[in-house]
Structure formats: structure tokens, C-alpha cells
Amino acid sequence: MLEGVRLVTDALNSGAACTLILYAPEQLQSTEAGQHLLTQLSSDNSALMATPQVIAAATETVHPQGVVALAHYPEVAPEKPGIVLIIDRVQDPGNVGTLLRSAEAVGVATVLCVRGTVDLYSPKVVRAAMGAHFRVALEQDLIWDSLADHLMLVDHTYAADADATMPYYAADWRQPSALIIGNETQGLGDEARTYATKLISIPMQGSADSLNAAVAGSIVLFEALRQRSLGRS
Amino acid sequence: MLEGVRLVTDALNSGAACTLILYAPEQLQSTEAGQHLLTQLSSDNSALMATPQVIAAATETVHPQGVVALAHYPEVAPEKPGIVLIIDRVQDPGNVGTLLRSAEAVGVATVLCVRGTVDLYSPKVVRAAMGAHFRVALEQDLIWDSLADHLMLVDHTYAADADATMPYYAADWRQPSALIIGNETQGLGDEARTYATKLISIPMQGSADSLNAAVAGSIVLFEALRQRSLGRS
The missing domain is CATH 3.40.1280.10 (SPOUT methyltransferase, trefoil knot domain)
Structure with a gap:
């Protein structure tokens, strides 16, 4: 479970498979990073608009930033040690x-x-x-x-x-x-x-x-x- | 305000001026460090025995360790820089x-x-x-x-x-x-x-x-x- 603008942006940019993303446009619009994410989410089939109340119920943080996502555990291939x-x-x-x-x-x-x-x-x-x-x-x-x-x-x-x-x-x-x-x-x-x-x-x-x-x-x-x-x- | 065995022990060992220490002997006895502190406190005029309930009311931590102290702001002389x-x-x-x-x-x-x-x-x-x-x-x-x-x-x-x-x-x-x-x-x-x-x-x-x-x-x-x-x- 990924909470917040930075983590969800990171996930999308890393090609992570998000099965569901809930976002509240009015909350994302309040920051520049949120606005960028909002543009990305508008063309993402797994992203659903929701109210801030729904986001708050789905997250653990005290002040959710208007977005939460469910993603598969990422699989990153180990580098040669190192x-x-x-x-x-x-x-x-x-x-x-x-x-x-x-x-x-x-x-x-x-x-x-x-x-x-x-x-x-x-x-x-x-x-x-x-x-x-x-x-x-x-x-x-x-x-x-x-x-x-x-x-x-x-x-x-x-x-x-x-x-x-x-x-x-x-x-x-x-x-x-x-x-x-x-x-x-x-x-x-x-x-x-x-x-x-x-x-x-x-x-x-x-x-x-x-x-x-x-x-x-x-x-x-x-x-x-x-x-x-x-x-x- | 100093909460917990380690901080209060540190304060006493550093010669800090504690104006009031509240402690619950039955809680301090449960650890070795607590037992040492208990021995120190028994001869300290500013230390008062209290119930765990009183300690809990006086502290911010979720699981208080049976001791809380009020101390003056320590004054430590700066070293030559460094x-x-x-x-x-x-x-x-x-x-x-x-x-x-x-x-x-x-x-x-x-x-x-x-x-x-x-x-x-x-x-x-x-x-x-x-x-x-x-x-x-x-x-x-x-x-x-x-x-x-x-x-x-x-x-x-x-x-x-x-x-x-x-x-x-x-x-x-x-x-x-x-x-x-x-x-x-x-x-x-x-x-x-x-x-x-x-x-x-x-x-x-x-x-x-x-x-x-x-x-x-x-x-x-x-x-x-x-x-x-x-x-x-």
C-alpha cells in the first residue's frame, strides 16, 4: 500500500504494477507535484477518483495527501555485489x-x-x-x-x-x-x-x-x- | 521532563539538578537498569514514590517505565572548536x-x-x-x-x-x-x-x-x- 504523492509517483515512474489507485483531484491540485501526478492518473485505467473521506478511510496517515495505491510487491533484480x-x-x-x-x-x-x-x-x-x-x-x-x-x-x-x-x-x-x-x-x-x-x-x-x-x-x-x-x- | 530509566540515570550520573523525581518501585524492579536506579533514588531527597497510575498521568509515553523526572535545563560549557x-x-x-x-x-x-x-x-x-x-x-x-x-x-x-x-x-x-x-x-x-x-x-x-x-x-x-x-x- 502506497500513500502520498511522492510514493505513488515513484511507483508509476518505476513501472510498478498498481492494481488500484484512489485519488482526490481537489487535494492533488494543491501542490505542484500533485498536479503532475493528477495528469498522469487521468489516463491510468487503474486510477479511480474518490472523495477525501474515502482516501482518509483507506490510509493510515493522519493527514493523507489525496492519493493511495495498491501495488504488487516490486521485483527488482539484484546487482552483482558490490x-x-x-x-x-x-x-x-x-x-x-x-x-x-x-x-x-x-x-x-x-x-x-x-x-x-x-x-x-x-x-x-x-x-x-x-x-x-x-x-x-x-x-x-x-x-x-x-x-x-x-x-x-x-x-x-x-x-x-x-x-x-x-x-x-x-x-x-x-x-x-x-x-x-x-x-x-x-x-x-x-x-x-x-x-x-x-x-x-x-x-x-x-x-x-x-x-x-x-x-x-x-x-x-x-x-x-x-x-x-x-x-x- | 525526563522519561524512562535510561534518561533519568543519565541525568543523575551527569550531575543534573532534578527538582522532582516520581518513581514506581514495582515497575523499576523489572529490569536490571531499573534496579540500579531504584537504589540511587532511595537516597535521593527529590525522589518520591508513586503509583504506576501517577507516573502514567505525568508522562507522554504509551508505556512509561516507572520513572519520570523534572530537571533544570542543563548547562554544559562549550568545548573549544572543533x-x-x-x-x-x-x-x-x-x-x-x-x-x-x-x-x-x-x-x-x-x-x-x-x-x-x-x-x-x-x-x-x-x-x-x-x-x-x-x-x-x-x-x-x-x-x-x-x-x-x-x-x-x-x-x-x-x-x-x-x-x-x-x-x-x-x-x-x-x-x-x-x-x-x-x-x-x-x-x-x-x-x-x-x-x-x-x-x-x-x-x-x-x-x-x-x-x-x-x-x-x-x-x-x-x-x-x-x-x-x-x-x-
């Missing part, structure tokens, strides 16, 4: 959505979610991911055994662990690599530790001892992109 | 709290918030900042003219702008520097552009065109810390 992001039982939908948004921005090849991670297609994850679902290869509900094939393709599997002594920027991210981000409060699980070839941490100053999981993952992913853009420092 | 973080009209309390948490983690000297930024002491900011309020020098409701004195002390004032051509990692963050993070949807304002000496961006892959403001700010701050730890790459 960087593989493994999300291991992260619970907060905002964190997972933010990680997907960052994964897209750094050109991650595929995102693999271990069983116990929040549903990637829940509306809060979809909203926070800002359209990454249409452009990044995603798999979820995976057990660790089934990840082994993916991990065969990378040179190193790094796992973020607050107690690790190796700084994240000491890793050579120009090689095909996987990055495991663990649960917000419990950190890495035993299986993640088994599959990881190296543990990395984000060095911090003062008495700070942790970061938001989405921020921590994004910092490491963007360091990987920095190295891959520059050659390694 | 890195100065300027938050310019960022609206989302979660984003601002996350920026404060990252600012603490990289050892930012002081955080200056321009008028129009969400209130730094609103409960959602305080919760997301995970105790940074007690350990980082903060000023808010500032007009740009009053920032000029701070900016005199740094060699460069960088401002994050999606259209800038200079990558954030091309800046030399070993020098005393300021970083401006702008509003989530409008980006940098005119005054921020006037005071900035260089605009920087975070290069991205594919069709991604933006990042969450807290994530973007954190990525730049941790690059600054990386350079300052290593010498510049």
Missing part, C-alpha cells in the same frame, strides 16, 4: 525504512532481511524508505542457512558490533562485501556472529556508547561508497 | 534528537539551533537524544546575526546542500569547522547560504536524490571524526 546489506531482526519500521533509503543511495546490490525483522512492506517502512522498494532488490523472512549462498559471493562479511576494535573505515569496502546490522537493543545475534568474518565498530568520543541503528548502518554504508568512489584511503 | 553543528529550522523532533545524539558521539564542541528549529527540550527531542542534553553544549532560538561570533572562531562554515558539487569528504575537517544542516523539505535558507563559506553534498548512486536530515548530518559528522582520528585522507 555491497550486500543484511538486516538482522531490526524492529523499528522507521529504522528499517531509513536503512533501505540509505542502501539505495549508496547503490547496495541487494538487501537481505533475516526472519524476525519488521515486515518490509508495512506502511511505515514503505513511507520511510521513500521509494527504495522500487529500485533495490529486497528479500525478507530469510533464515541464516539460506544466506550462505549470498555470503559465498562476497570477500568479507562485516558485522557492526559496539565492542569491536576494528573501526569501520579500516575495512576495504572496494571488495565485494556484506554488512550485517543487528537488533536495536540486543545487537548481533549468535548466528550473525558465526557468519561474520570481521566485527567492526564506529569509534565515538566521550561517554556516548551507541547510535541509532539506521544512523549507524548509514554511516558505514556511506563510508563504503566513499571508498568505492575514491579508491581506498 | 566542530560546531548548526541546526537551521529542522522540524522533526526525532531528527533533531538524533542529530544531538550523533553530535555527542563525534565530540562536537557546541550545537547552535537557529530560531524556527523545534524546541530542543520537547520530550520527543529529549528521548531521541539519549542523554546528549547533559553532555553537549546547546543553544537555541538564535538569530543568524548572533551566530556570527561563533563563526568567527572556525576556519570554514560548510553547509549541506543537495546540489553542491563538493563532496563532504573533500572538506578538511581537521580544521575548526562549522556544519549547517537545513530544513527537511526546504533545505538551506538564504541566511544559511550567506554565512556558509562552502557548500557540500553527499554523493549518491542511482536515482536517489535525498537522505533523511538526521542521517545526512550524521554521515558528515562521522566523516569529520574519521578525518580527525586519522589525519586527513
Whole structure:
């Protein structure tokens, strides 16, 4: 389920198969992006005009933007690794959505979610991911055994662990690599530790001892992109 | 107002002046951290036992953890710059709290918030900042003219702008520097552009065109810390 002008526009522009789109023209007309979408929808057979009340009843957001769509789960072919992001039982939908948004921005090849991670297609994850679902290869509900094939393709599997002594920027991210981000409060699980070839941490100053999981993952992913853009420092 | 075991523990350990603490012993006893706090509170004259119902009425959270405290605004002396973080009209309390948490983690000297930024002491900011309020020098409701004195002390004032051509990692963050993070949807304002000496961006892959403001700010701050730890790459 896709709520809002930006997500529905993203879906249409990515060629996603929307089975039903409900839109309230008077609401879409209030913004420039909404007006563009309105023009697209007027020639779309799956789009039906509706009242703002109907849109509000169909959506979860407090202030719906006048459009909601139902789409098939997008199927994006994985890129050749690259960087593989493994999300291991992260619970907060905002964190997972933010990680997907960052994964897209750094050109991650595929995102693999271990069983116990929040549903990637829940509306809060979809909203926070800002359209990454249409452009990044995603798999979820995976057990660790089934990840082994993916991990065969990378040179190193790094796992973020607050107690690790190796700084994240000491890793050579120009090689095909996987990055495991663990649960917000419990950190890495035993299986993640088994599959990881190296543990990395984000060095911090003062008495700070942790970061938001989405921020921590994004910092490491963007360091990987920095190295891959520059050659390694 | 400080809600929850971690924040109240942080406050007491930082020597913050709590004028009133309400706690429900039966709730605190359910976790190890809660038990430690309970021991501290039993000898604290400003701490009063209360029922879970009273705690619930005094807090904003859906599932309060059995403790809430009122504290004076902490006064933390700014460090010598360093890195100065300027938050310019960022609206989302979660984003601002996350920026404060990252600012603490990289050892930012002081955080200056321009008028129009969400209130730094609103409960959602305080919760997301995970105790940074007690350990980082903060000023808010500032007009740009009053920032000029701070900016005199740094060699460069960088401002994050999606259209800038200079990558954030091309800046030399070993020098005393300021970083401006702008509003989530409008980006940098005119005054921020006037005071900035260089605009920087975070290069991205594919069709991604933006990042969450807290994530973007954190990525730049941790690059600054990386350079300052290593010498510049």
C-alpha cells in the first residue's frame, strides 16, 4: 500500500504494477507535484477518483495527501555485489525504512532481511524508505542457512558490533562485501556472529556508547561508497 | 521532563539538578537498569514514590517505565572548536534528537539551533537524544546575526546542500569547522547560504536524490571524526 504523492509517483515512474489507485483531484491540485501526478492518473485505467473521506478511510496517515495505491510487491533484480546489506531482526519500521533509503543511495546490490525483522512492506517502512522498494532488490523472512549462498559471493562479511576494535573505515569496502546490522537493543545475534568474518565498530568520543541503528548502518554504508568512489584511503 | 530509566540515570550520573523525581518501585524492579536506579533514588531527597497510575498521568509515553523526572535545563560549557553543528529550522523532533545524539558521539564542541528549529527540550527531542542534553553544549532560538561570533572562531562554515558539487569528504575537517544542516523539505535558507563559506553534498548512486536530515548530518559528522582520528585522507 502506497500513500502520498511522492510514493505513488515513484511507483508509476518505476513501472510498478498498481492494481488500484484512489485519488482526490481537489487535494492533488494543491501542490505542484500533485498536479503532475493528477495528469498522469487521468489516463491510468487503474486510477479511480474518490472523495477525501474515502482516501482518509483507506490510509493510515493522519493527514493523507489525496492519493493511495495498491501495488504488487516490486521485483527488482539484484546487482552483482558490490555491497550486500543484511538486516538482522531490526524492529523499528522507521529504522528499517531509513536503512533501505540509505542502501539505495549508496547503490547496495541487494538487501537481505533475516526472519524476525519488521515486515518490509508495512506502511511505515514503505513511507520511510521513500521509494527504495522500487529500485533495490529486497528479500525478507530469510533464515541464516539460506544466506550462505549470498555470503559465498562476497570477500568479507562485516558485522557492526559496539565492542569491536576494528573501526569501520579500516575495512576495504572496494571488495565485494556484506554488512550485517543487528537488533536495536540486543545487537548481533549468535548466528550473525558465526557468519561474520570481521566485527567492526564506529569509534565515538566521550561517554556516548551507541547510535541509532539506521544512523549507524548509514554511516558505514556511506563510508563504503566513499571508498568505492575514491579508491581506498 | 525526563522519561524512562535510561534518561533519568543519565541525568543523575551527569550531575543534573532534578527538582522532582516520581518513581514506581514495582515497575523499576523489572529490569536490571531499573534496579540500579531504584537504589540511587532511595537516597535521593527529590525522589518520591508513586503509583504506576501517577507516573502514567505525568508522562507522554504509551508505556512509561516507572520513572519520570523534572530537571533544570542543563548547562554544559562549550568545548573549544572543533566542530560546531548548526541546526537551521529542522522540524522533526526525532531528527533533531538524533542529530544531538550523533553530535555527542563525534565530540562536537557546541550545537547552535537557529530560531524556527523545534524546541530542543520537547520530550520527543529529549528521548531521541539519549542523554546528549547533559553532555553537549546547546543553544537555541538564535538569530543568524548572533551566530556570527561563533563563526568567527572556525576556519570554514560548510553547509549541506543537495546540489553542491563538493563532496563532504573533500572538506578538511581537521580544521575548526562549522556544519549547517537545513530544513527537511526546504533545505538551506538564504541566511544559511550567506554565512556558509562552502557548500557540500553527499554523493549518491542511482536515482536517489535525498537522505533523511538526521542521517545526512550524521554521515558528515562521522566523516569529520574519521578525518580527525586519522589525519586527513
